[in-house]
Amino acid sequence: MGSSEADWIGIEAYECLTALGDSAQSCAALLKGTIGLKAIPVLGKNGGELVPLATRGDSYDETIPPRWVNDLDGLVAKITGEPWGDARHPVFVTSSNYDVGSLYEYRDTGDEDYLRMGTPANSLEYLKERYGWGPHCLALSHACVTAHVGIEMATRYLNKGLAEKALILSFDYISPFVAGGFHSLKILNEQFPAPYGDREIGSIGLGDGAGFVVLSKAKTDCRIVSNFLYNEMYHFTANNPDGSGFKAGATWLKALLGGRKAWIKGHGTGTLEAGRLESEVFAYAFPESPLVSWKGSLGHTLGSCGLVEMAIVLKSIEGGFAPGTVGATRPVMAENVCVEMLDTKSYADVALFSNAFGGAHAGCLIRYD
């Protein structure tokens, strides 16, 4: 398996924005069981089937400037004071959509103002100029594991002494482009997702999300001790039914934990096959480790989900309680699936996993003893 031993990668700062607010607001709302998803026409102003989407604001149609700009301004304002983008302070941008939804809007309306970004490269140049970042910026795009891939690469720069601090930042705001795509695959439908719920119909929700984490070698209370990457390359949209991708993650985690207890923040979108494989593999390997997913409320924030959910994990550790699997009710797919909130003080380790098309698996282990 592909793992990078992080030794001690300190988490100096973090934040996220979801449909429920920042990390504190999102965590508090999830602890109350709030569902951020709402039934919204899949093509926005152009109508279509009502599907579960968790948006920041009432509309999710494309705007000029894009909806994510103001939110990113607020996030980046929290991390000023470092010369981001210079040779010692690399920036890793880890979205999957970037501004691609605006291309759909251009084609729909013919308004060329929507073409000012559109691609990852143009989006990155916009961010560099807007925030005064230097040239040492790297944009990655590996669908829904992108954030974890960026964290893994940032860890390598820090471990090799090539950086003092690294900023990993991500934003994925849903649009008719992406909702229409997932709807065409029939996994975004009228059903609200119930991650790991043992039911007949699988479904996902999609959500707006942005987040960042600042990493360094500082001795912070929470630290990343290892990252994990693995790519099944078995099928475009399905996992290998033998569970080998999830088993690789479990093997990586078992070797790190020894006898330590951990809780697991899984990927858990609400699809049936992947949910069953993930929950059953982890239940077998770690029967005492509760497994949670928050995509039943926040929706799937795509390439940003690793960072968005990491921020909520860290806020949960600060507050002493982590939300359970919001949106799911019993019966669930495996006994370790945790529907109720859990006491993070009973643990000193939490594993975070994300998955993506192509059978991509990624994750990291955070220690907070």
Added chain:
Amino acid sequence: MIEDEYTIEGVVYIDGGSDLAMDARARYSSVFPGRSSRRMTHLGMLITMCLSKLKVSKETPVIYASAYGESETLERFIDSFPAASPAAFQSSIHPSAVEQALIPGKQVIDRFYPITCGPDLVGKGLECCFVLGEAEVILLGGEERGDWLCAHNLASHDSFAFGLQLSHQKEGLGKVKLGALLSEDEESSLGLASFAQALGERRSIRIPAYGLNRWIEIDWR
């Protein structure tokens, strides 16, 4: 600490020209017999041909550089609305081309780093090879020609792909080395297409790597 040089064990460059996917299917029909390429993108075909000439293994990390990815397929997906095409959606998602190449053979790879930044994409790709510091690493890259996106400089005007297999073997086709320190405000002018052509011509080049604060030099035997 990072290693200061790699040996080039393999190199491949394919010029896909201004073909669209339909033309490419005809052009590469001997490589992709029957209907095996019917769901492939042009970039997927090119990357598949590149990888077939390199030694892919589970343990060898793959870095994949593409600024635009599957542009023609992206256009096809957008133009399929309101009845969005699931096939075009699936294959327009970055990094689909590498998945198209590896999924038919069920080739597991542990580490896969698809990068997609702007003008210094070449430097970033090479820099990542050194940052990984593994005994072997593959650097892939390419673009797929777009249509209406080209008119707005939001897609590549040509299709191409390349692959570079690097290792710490003593003998090879050439070297990729860390060179002199960068001076202030050094700017790269070598785009992905020019880099790919230089590899195809085995032309010596140097590219700034901001994260290493060094030039990266490629020289051939």
